[in-house]
Amino acid sequence: MAASEPTGELVRRLIADVALLIQLYGRAIREHLRGMGRDVARAAVMIGAALVLGALAIFVAIVTLILVLDIWLPGWLAALIVLVVMLAATAVLVWAGIRRVRRRQAAWSAQVAEEIRWLRSLFPRES
Helix, strand or coil: CCCCCCHHHHHHHHHHHHHHHHHHHHHHHHHHHHHHHHHHHHHHHHHHHHHHHHHHHHHHHHHHHHHHHHCCCCHHHHHHHHHHHHHHHHHHHHHHHHHHHHHHHHHHHHHHHHHHHHHHHHCCCCC
16 A cells, blocks of 8 residues: 555545455355354254154153063063163253254354454554
């Protein structure tokens, strides 16, 4: 940038740079929202699957209770093993879904905090 550059040209370039910055932020926000939408959708599917498995676990628990009370044969043990496996799968799916949402939220919060620090550095306050 030359010292003799006209003020009008400097203002025009500044306006163009600000417009470009706004466009870039718009793109970044759109990309973030798309990514967050995908993550929320995947987490919702995982949590939905966990709810289905949880509902099925209730039926397995009922069948297990009936088998235990009705027949004292190894059949109840098989039903109990299935119940434990289903509950473990339910817990893993819920944990994975919640972890995914929290990870995305933490990344977004860190990015916003960094950008706020950057913006503040552009306009230092005099004490």
